Amino acid sequence: MPTYLVTGSNAGIGYHVALQLARTGATVVMGSRSAEKVDAAMASIRSVVPDARLRHLQLDLADLDSVKAAAHELDSLDAVVCNGGVMIDDTELMYATNHLGHFALVGWLMPLLAGGRVVTTGSLRGKKVKDGDDYARSKQDQMLFGFELARRQSAVTSIVNHPGGALDTIRFPVSLLLQDKEAGAWPAVQAVLDPSLRSGQMVGPRVFGLRGEPRVEPVRGQLADVTLAAQVWDRSVELTGVEPA
Numbered sequence: 001m002p003t004y005l006v007t008g009s010n011a012g013i014g015y016h017v018a019l020q021l022a023r024t025g026a027t028v029v030m031g032s033r034s035a036e037k038v039d040a041a042m043a044s045i046r047s048v049v050p051d052a053r054l055r056h057l058q059l060d061l062a063d064l065d066s067v068k069a070a071a072h073e074l075d076s077l078d079a080v081v082c083n084g085g086v087m088i089d090d091t092e093l094m095y096a097t098n099h100l101g102h103f104a105l106v107g108w109l110m111p112l113l114a115g116g117r118v119v120t121t122g123s124l125r126g127k128k129v130k131d132g133d134d135y136a137r138s139k140q141d142q143m144l145f146g147f148e149l150a151r152r153q154s155a156v157t158s159i160v161n162h163p164g165g166a167l168d169t170i171r172f173p174v175s176l177l178l179q180d181k182e183a184g185a186w187p188a189v190q191a192v193l194d195p196s197l198r199s200g201q202m203v204g205p206r207v208f209g210l211r212g213e214p215r216v217e218p219v220r221g222q223l224a225d226v227t228l229a230a231q232v233w234d235r236s237v238e239l240t241g242v243e244p245a
């Protein structure tokens, strides 16, 4: 059975990605910086999927030493879901967590990932970044990385996904526009499992890109800017010292 790594899977969308992948019988490696939180998440998944194959991987995305150590803990991997993320005022920490940590993680995992998948997680806001929106910038750079990886690296299938608008709990009438995090996990799960997806494609919710069943979305505007993507790649190599090749 395959092995999938999901970062930031002790809570939120990542938790549901781990749960939905565990249902397939795969081994799910749960990347988390908190053993306590991931223990609780594993117990919760096992209450629904009693024979779930789960493992904790200590991983702090904002700490490159932790990311490197985590990557070297693994000896086989079929897909990595780069899900963990924050939306905070500390721009540097947010960029390190949302983008650079994942860039380096994928770089260090590349020898294991040949023939496998890299699933990056963006955001609707990252499709067209407004000046001063540092969260959107971090998510856009993660998406541009996913598209650039597809152009540079044929050994892996690189799929970009975004969850639309997903809340921990949701009620009518908000549910007309947004969805819960169980549904927010669907695009990432499809990105891991759907054999018809091709490298460089993007998956997001069907209804206004905010909620509903996942579908393949067009890649255009800033996300299709190959010069910008190459700049993000080069700067990420410079900042992390890692090249996902």
Ligand SMILES: NC(=O)c1ccc[n+]([C@@H]2O[C@H](COP(=O)([O-])OP(=O)(O)OC[C@H]3O[C@@H](n4cnc5c(N)ncnc54)[C@H](OP(=O)(O)O)[C@@H]3O)[C@@H](O)[C@H]2O)c1
Residues within 6 Å of the ligand: 007, 008, 009, 010, 011, 012, 013, 014, 031, 032, 033, 034, 037, 059, 060, 061, 062, 063, 082, 083, 084, 085, 086, 097, 121, 122, 123, 124, 139, 162, 163, 164, 165, 166, 167, 181, 184
């Ligand atoms: N929810 C939405 O509507 C939405 C929309 C667009 C994009 N997204 C993206 O979807 C992803 C998941 O969002 P969410 O709403 O599920 O967020 P969430 O509920 O806040 O969960 C975030 C997860 O990331 C983990 N994380 C944060 N910093 C980390 C670090 N330094 N190292 C390792 N793990 C870390 C958290 O772990 P801790 O418990 O240790 O903090 C948690 O498990 C994020 O990338 C987010 O940007 C979400």
